[in-house]
Amino acid sequence: MWFFSDEDRMLQQSVRQMAKADLAPRIEALDHEEGFNREAFRKMGELGLLGIIVPEADGGSGLGAVAATIAMEEMGAVDASTTLSYLAHLILCVNQIAKNGSSEQKSRYLPRLISGEWLGGMGMSEPEAGSDALGMKTRAVLKGDHYVLNGTKTWITNGPVGDVFYCYAKTGEGRKDVSTFIVDRGMKGFSTGKKFSKMGMRASPTGELVFDQCEVPVANRVGAEGASVSMLMRNLDLERVTIAGISLGVARAAIETATRYAKERKQFGKPIGAFQQIQERLAEASAWYEACRALTYSAAKMWDEGLLAGREASMSAARAKLQSAQMATQVCLDAIQILGGYGYTREFPVERYMRDAKLMEIGAGTNEVLRIIIAKQMLGEAADAGKPF
Amino acid sequence: MSFQNTPMQQEVRELARRFAQKELLPFVEQDERDERFRPELIGRLGELGLTGVPVPEEYGGAGMGYQEYIAVIEELAAVNTGYAISVAVTGLAQMCLTLFGSEEQKRKYIPRLASGQGIGAFALSEASSGSDAGSLRTTARLDGDHYVVNGTKLWITQGDLAETIILMARTGGPGPKGVSAFILEKGTPGFRTGKREKKMGWNTSHTYELVFENARIPAANLIGKEGDGFKVALRALDNGRITIGAAALGISRAALEVAVNHAKEREQFGKPISEFQGVSFMLADMATQLDAARLMVQRAAALKDEKLPFSTEAAMAKVFATDSAMKITTDAVQILGGSGYTQDFPVERYMREAKVMQIVEGTNQIQRLVIGRALTQK
Numbered sequence: 001m002w003f004f005s006d007e008d009r010m011l012q013q014s015v016r017q018m019a020k021a022d023l024a025p026r027i028e029a030l031d032h033e034e035g036f037n038r039e040a041f042r043k044m045g046e047l048g049l050l051g052i053i054v055p056e057a058d059g060g061s062g063l064g065a066v067a068a069t070i071a072m073e074e075m076g077a078v079d080a081s082t083t084l085s086y087l088a089h090l091i092l093c094v095n096q097i098a099k100n101g102s103s104e105q106k107s108r109y110l111p112r113l114i115s116g117e118w119l120g121g122m123g124m125s126e127p128e129a130g131s132d133a134l135g136m137k138t139r140a141v142l143k144g145d146h147y148v149l150n151g152t153k154t155w156i157t158n159g160p161v162g163d164v165f166y167c168y169a170k171t172g173e174g175r176k177d178v179s180t181f182i183v184d185r186g187m188k189g190f191s192t193g194k195k196f197s198k199m200g201m202r203a204s205p206t207g208e209l210v211f212d213q214c215e216v217p218v219a220n221r222v223g224a225e226g227a228s229v230s231m232l233m234r235n236l237d238l239e240r241v242t243i244a245g246i247s248l249g250v251a252r253a254a255i256e257t258a259t260r261y262a263k264e265r266k267q268f269g270k271p272i273g274a275f276q277q278i279q280e281r282l283a284e285a286s287a288w289y290e291a292c293r294a295l296t297y298s299a300a301k302m303w304d305e306g307l308l309a310g311r312e313a314s315m316s317a318a319r320a321k322l323q324s325a326q327m328a329t330q331v332c333l334d335a336i337q338i339l340g341g342y343g344y345t346r347e348f349p350v351e352r353y354m355r356d357a358k359l360m361e362i363g364a365g366t367n368e369v370l371r372i373i374i375a376k377q378m379l380g381e382a383a384d385a386g387k388p389f
Numbered sequence: 390m391s392f393q394n395t396p397m398q399q400e401v402r403e404l405a406r407r408f409a410q411k412e413l414l415p416f417v418e419q420d421e422r423d424e425r426f427r428p429e430l431i432g433r434l435g436e437l438g439l440t441g442v443p444v445p446e447e448y449g450g451a452g453m454g455y456q457e458y459i460a461v462i463e464e465l466a467a468v469n470t471g472y473a474i475s476v477a478v479t480g481l482a483q484m485c486l487t488l489f490g491s492e493e494q495k496r497k498y499i500p501r502l503a504s505g506q507g508i509g510a511f512a513l514s515e516a517s518s519g520s521d522a523g524s525l526r527t528t529a530r531l532d533g534d535h536y537v538v539n540g541t542k543l544w545i546t547q548g549d550l551a552e553t554i555i556l557m558a559r560t561g562g563p564g565p566k567g568v569s570a571f572i573l574e575k576g577t578p579g580f581r582t583g584k585r586e587k588k589m590g591w592n593t594s595h596t597y598e599l600v601f602e603n604a605r606i607p608a609a610n611l612i613g614k615e616g617d618g619f620k621v622a623l624r625a626l627d628n629g630r631i632t633i634g635a636a637a638l639g640i641s642r643a644a645l646e647v648a649v650n651h652a653k654e655r656e657q658f659g660k661p662i663s664e665f666q667g668v669s670f671m672l673a674d675m676a677t678q679l680d681a682a683r684l685m686v687q688r689a690a691a692l693k694d695e696k697l698p699f700s701t702e703a704a705m706a707k708v709f710a711t712d713s714a715m716k717i718t719t720d721a722v723q724i725l726g727g728s729g730y731t732q733d734f735p736v737e738r739y740m741r742e743a744k745v746m747q748i749v750e751g752t753n754q755i756q757r758l759v760i761g762r763a764l765t766q767k
């Protein structure tokens with residue numbers, strides 16, 4: 001983007017190199033086997049990527065949403081799975097501890113999360129509460145110096161492999177009585193349950209977190225009891241801006257592959273790029289991608305500059321995420337089409353891009369939920385007559 | 390065209406549906422993961438008379454029409470597209486023989502395929518010629534009473550399993566007019582299968598490279614005369630398009646069913662998600678597209694059964710039904726949310742399967758080319 005600083009551009013280059021060296025060689029096999037590139041996280045730790053948006057005082061790199069989105073796009077263009085795991089670690093866990101944690105919590109968790117020694121995740125969704133996150137049923141009850149948690153979180157990125165989870169649970173009867181707990185692997189009554197096999201993002205392990213009379217010290221509660229909803233929502237906004245970066249990366253890779261292919265592949269004696277049906281798909285892809293890129297990075301930039309607050313920020317994050325996700329899915333489908341029979345085989349990466357891209361329309365707020373957020377902001381009370389939230 | 394199935398159509402549909410539920414459903418997810426096809430099930434389909442539906446009775450077929458045939462394909466595809474495609478591809482081989490084979494060739498090869506005792510394949514595509522099939526490079530040179538074949542075919546569905554393969558190879562000069570069609574038997578010296586393709590989906594269906602190194606095919610196995618090959622292939626594909634459309638209906642219908650059930654059962658914000666317009670409108674569009682696709686596929690089949698021109702209508706049906714299948718299956722994943730993205734539910738498989746239908750038997754771009762030309766070059 002034209003407004004990237006020199007620092008942003010340097011970051012872009014170094015992430016691009018890391019992705020090429022540490023992610024690219026392994027992703028095909030990991031995707032197939034449903035493995036996980038744990039080693040990449042140590043590498044990211046060395047490069048300072050795991051604390052990229054954490055203030056320097058807390059051991060991070062002190063950069064912002066633009067930088068994080070750049071990292072997502074560059075890694076996403078090579079290996080969306082590891083990038084999704086990175087997002088869960090960085091945005092959903094590390095950043096939340098840095099933003100909302102006490103100084104003890106920060107000093108206990110951040111150094112090892114930022115170095116890559118520990119892997120983080122976030123537990124919000126439950127079997128009965130996906131879009132309706134505040135309908136969560138996991139309960140935390142105070143008993144002396146600890147809370148007792150009961151319930152199950154599901155579809156948790158890094159669940160099967162993570163060490164530290166930033167988890168939400170109800171501490172009262174109301175929808176907004178939500179508190180946050182930092183849960184370590186190894187705590188009594190905590191286990192990671194089933195691991196999911198998925199269509200895509202297969203090298204990003206997704207699983208359940210199970211709390212069965214799980215004892216979490218009071219010292220691991222983040223913020224005041226019942227005060228987590230606004231922190232949760234604010235973080236979702238940041239997640240949406242930055243995850244849009246993954247959509248951008250995947251789409252860019254698909255467009256590049258399809259463009260190269262359309263120049264090289266000949267049918268009927270000419271490059272298939274000579275056919276207007278192919279030109280149309282590529283031109284639309286490129287225009288939509290650039291529009292999403294502008295939308296996403298300007299949302300990130302405004303976030304960093306503090307130009308957007310509250311609902312405005314939510315709306316701009318939702319717009320960027322909604323469009324980028326739809327764009328990525330469509331562009332990847334088209335890339336397969338442009339590669340024809342080859343595109344459908346695993347000899348080329350576009351089929352993986354497509355399988356990965358579809359998640360973007362579901363995770364971090366489905367298309368439908370994002371449309372509601374945007375429409376509510378546009379329509380005010382008129383939109384609430386239906387009252388989904 | 391009637392909107393009611395005839396009793397006969399209803400009967401074959403039921404037969405295929407029961408077979409699919411009983412024999413295909415129990416293994417589909419595991420076999421998709423293991424990339425496994427069970428050829429013995431084709432024998433079972435044959436016993437039910439479902440492997441030669443539109444083939445004349447004198448060659449061992451059921452002697453029915455395309456309207457019955459598409460019902461069978463749809464029902465199989467609704468459970469496991471691998472078997473729908475298998476039946477359709479064997480059907481393509483049968484079609485080439487029925488339309489262009491000599492009486493002897495028909496009697497020798499069709500009955501085993503029509504009865505499900507043997508599997509058929511159709512080998513046209515090559516690495517450098519997919520859409521532009523007329524530029525294929527595999528050669529067949531007459532040498533005494535045999536043709537000697539050299540070259541490599543790519544992406545051949547069940548090329549490893551087939552006992553009878555319709556092979557297109559070049560006997561003459563460049564371009565479509567130099568292509569001839571042959572009947573290739575499994576086990577022919579000089580012919581072997583090469584690598585198996587790893588694919589995004591459709592993994593119960595085997596996709597193979599076929600390699601010819603001085604393979605010797607008896608001259609008696611030439612279909613029609615030299616230079617007829619491209620015509621044979623195109624005519625067969627005209628018919629094949631209807632069956633791909635029918636397979637698309639099958640997965641679309643399956644996806645819609647799962648999505649409707651989920652939307653009724655899944656509650657968020659205290660009510661079934663089907664009560665949100667964001668979901669119910671998606672369902673409405675899915676159903677509308679499926680119905681339109683169904684009418685188009687049925688029309689193409691009915692025209693064929695009535696021996697009227699159907700080529701353009703088949704192309705339109707193929708494009709619309711497969712584009713709709715892509716959209717319907719993608720939306721089904723969306724309606725199932727996180728669950729839809731996992732392999733605990735079948736919709737992600739449907740989505741992966743839909744994509745290939747926009748590519749095979751003439752890509753949807755090529756169909757548009759065909760339709761556009763028909764409109765403007767009359």
Ligand SMILES: Cc1cc2nc3c(=O)[nH]c(=O)nc-3n(C[C@H](O)[C@H](O)[C@H](O)COP(=O)(O)OP(=O)(O)OC[C@H]3O[C@@H](n4cnc5c(N)ncnc54)[C@H](O)[C@@H]3O)c2cc1C
Binds near residue numbers: 364367666
């Ligand atoms: C790979 C993967 C990784 C994930 N990682 C995490 C993670 O790390 N942490 C975490 O907490 N969660 C995670 N999730 C969960 C994810 O956030 C949820 O899947 C998502 O919020 C959707 O919830 P759901 O799956 O329950 O779908 P549902 O909420 O059941 O939605 C089903 C359908 O109904 C629609 N719908 C729902 N409500 C409305 C409405 N009011 N109006 C219109 N339409 C509506 C939805 O848009 C969707 O189409 C992950 C999911 C996946 C698949």
Ligand SMILES: Cc1cc2nc3c(=O)[nH]c(=O)nc-3n(C[C@H](O)[C@H](O)[C@H](O)COP(=O)(O)OP(=O)(O)OC[C@H]3O[C@@H](n4cnc5c(N)ncnc54)[C@H](O)[C@@H]3O)c2cc1C
Binds near residue numbers: 544752
């Ligand atoms: C799973 C699978 C099974 C298959 N089974 C068989 C089989 O059994 N037998 C067989 O012979 N083949 C089979 N095929 C091959 C299939 O028929 C070809 O993949 C298809 O014809 C497209 O050819 P291509 O892949 O070479 O794409 P290309 O022809 O290279 O096309 C690439 C892109 O260019 C577009 N394009 C090409 N020409 C034009 C044009 N003139 N105008 C506009 N756009 C154009 C195409 O639409 C496509 O988007 C199979 C393929 C797959 C993936």
